[in-house]
Amino acid sequence: MKNLKVILASAFLATNFLGILKAQETPIQKLEDKHSYWQISARAGYDFPMYKETFRFIDYKGGFMGGLSVNKYWNWFGVEADVDFINNTPEAVDLPGQYVERTLQNTILDYASFKIQKKEISRTFVGAGPAFKWQTENNKFTSELGLMGGVGFIDGGEILVDGVRQNALNDVITYHSGFDKEVVFSTKAQLRFNYFFNDNWGLNAGAYYMNHYNVAESTKNEILDKTYGTKPATYYYVERGKIDNVYDDKIIMRSDIAGVNEPNQMQKMTLQSVGVFAGLSYRFGPKNPAKVVETKAPEVKSYRLVVTAKDKFSGQVIPNTQVLIKDLQGNIIKTAMTDASGKVYIDEINPNNYAITGSFNEISLDPTSTKTAEFIANGDLNKELIYADRNFILKGRTFQCNSSVPLSGAAVYLENKFDAYKKSTMSDANGDFILQLPPNATFELYAKKENYFSQIEMVNTQNYNRDRNLFVNIEICAQETKCGEGIALDNILYNLDKYNIREDAKPELNKVVRFMEDHPGVNVELGSHTDSRGSDSYNQKLSQNRAQSAVDYITSRGISSARISAKGYGESVLLNKCADGVPCSEQEQQVNRRTEFKVICPK
Structure with missing residues (x-):
């Protein structure tokens, strides 16, 4: 990464310095010779490894690449010098969870998890070679092919994967020693396209193929030694074997010690990769000032x-x-x-x-x-x-209650039963919706979505002045109903020792009516709870009467009694510490005095 920063910083300074020099020339200048010039190109992109060696359980992921090119062209032919820095990462793949230990009993070894330790592979390429280009008549677009040879610097790539068993030592599933500061012969073929938006500056994009030859495996086992202690042998590759499509605990390995599978098995590999990139190009020249001719900029009207x-x-x-x-x-x-x-x-x-x-x-x-x-x-x-419409514009948002998560795909209804007015729309991916809102009326606003219990918001447009406001902003929430889980109803209050439904409780019970109308296949239970004050039998009877009173109101609104049941819980389900004999404030007692409804689970 340090090398990459140096490359990119050098490219930035070089192109900006050249830009400053060109800025000193007479404005609106044009190159007479469009085909012979110098070019500096900086790029960044992504590298895809295509390593030919196939290791069981080990693969290689792509990574970031960055580079710098310098070209000198004489008409369609030239030379190119490149510097590239690339990162790849080894990874563990297709790890089985079980192995058969080849004993008389064929014991099954189960692994709860895998511990993976690894180092990234860094590759640096420095090379040069011939370059060929084609360009359009207006000099805006060029395509370039560069063929280069040079040296590659390869380091890293060690990976160790251990299987973790409970109450047992870890087992080595696979291991590869990677590469240790290898310097090898390398080649690169690169295709680049440039678009120049003026005589000097342009954007580039392209692809390359890179090959590193005879890259020797590392003789160091830093991760392996750190994990299991220094060993007398050098291990290059280790894997658990496979017999008749059944993984077993037989170990296959390559090392430099005789008697351990095949001795002296260091390999020299060919590392290949392809990549794509994009970046910035700067070209300049010719050096002869006599070739610079001035042109007059045409007058432009827009x-x-x-x-x-x-x-x-x-x-x-x-x-x-x-x-x-x-x-x-x-x-x-x-x-x-x-x-x-x-x-x-x-x-x-x-x-x-x-x-x-x-x-x-x-x-x-x-x-x-x-x-x-x-x-x-x-x-x-x-x-x-x-x-010029006299209606307001209702800009709303639906979301899930007790959160900021938007509720998308909900049908939103705006209704005035007195005037038989009803409009609807759907909330978008952000939970937003828009509706026309007539003046001088009161409306109910609610959302409908499968398995959601919506709040009902009242909107009175008499509270707004159309000559001052066009938009009315409002939010509405809905709570997901889960089978068997209670949802608390707000403002279901009763007079002391009474169980008849008060007027101020009806709007909240109307929400339950609306939910059951929108979900005709759902049955619910309405439950009432008391605090711990009073005897258990008295609280049980009072809560049952209160629950039944709420159910009677809901059935009076046209809901079938077969779909709703009353359940009094008394003081049996407290939400806090306020049991018998525990001193609590009135506010703490109020938490337990509640009415809930829940969807009854189908048997």
Whole structure:
């Protein structure tokens, strides 16, 4: 990584220094000889190893690469010098969880987990060779092929995988010694494409193939020795064997000690990889100032149209409004959405007569138009689309109760039963939704989604002034119902020693009615709990009566009595320490006085 930082820093300093020198020349200069020049290219990308050696349980992952190229071209032919730094990582793959120990009983060895220790493989390539290029007539695009030979510096790659058994020593599943600062002959073929947005600066992207020959395995066993203690032999590769498609504890290994499988088995490997990259290119030349000729920049005129979506009454801008620009024949020449500031910017438009229309949430805005003479050279022509609907815009968000997780894909309903008004929409991936909201009325807002119990929010538009506000923002939450888990109902209060339903409890019970109407196949239990004050028998009877009273109210709203049951729990399910004889505050006692409903699990 340190080498990579040096390469990238050198490329940055070199290209910026050359850019400063070129900035001293007369503005708007053009190279007379477009084919002969120097070029510096910095790049970063991803390397994919294709190591030919196949080790059971060991594979190699790709990694980051970075590099720098220097090219000198004479027409289509030139030379190229490259420096690259690459990281790859060994990994453990296809590790079986069991082995058969070849004893008389064929004992099964189970591994609870695997312990993996490894070092990354770092590769550095330094090389040079011939380069060939093709370029377009306007000198904007070039393709290059470089064929290089040089040296590679290979280090790292040691990996040890141990199987962990309970109450037993770890077993070596596989091991490879990796490579130790190897210096080998290497080759590289690279294809690069450049796009230059001026005479000097451009972007590049491409791919390469790299090969390192005769890379010897390391004679060091640093991880192995650290884990199991220094051994008299050097081990290059270890794996558990496989007989008749059954893994067993037979060990296969290569080492430099006679009598251990096959002795003196160090291997020299060929390490290959391919990679892709992108980066920045800088070219300069020729050195002869006589070849630099000046050209006069043509006068450029540009025109821009800016369209703003705005509310007629409050003057508020409207984001996410669809805008259409049409010519006199009705052809759509541009479609766009207004940004957070309610604006659409249409650059490089030809002055002409255009019709401009827009819509928000399927409501059309008052259209506008342009005339050719209105456009300003190198300036903005501003036009407005007006939202003249007297309805409010309800911008809402659905989320899961007691969290910030959005509830996507929920059907959201806005309902006024008095006026028989009902509209619906779906929440998007972020839980957001939009609805038209009529003025001077009260609405219920709730969400519907399978297995979710929604809150019901009341929206009274008489509390808003349409001449001041266009948007009404509101959030609504829904709680997932899980089989057999209770959901507490808020504000189900009873008078002292009473069990009849009070008026202030009905809105919360109406939520249960709504849930059961939306989920006709669901049966529920309504449970009532008391605190520990009073006798057990009295609390049990009082809670049963209160639960039954709540059930009676729900069935009076049209829910079948076969779908809902009452259950009094008395003081048997306390949520805190406040049992008999334990001093508690009134607030602590209130926690236990509650009404819950839960979905009854099908038998």
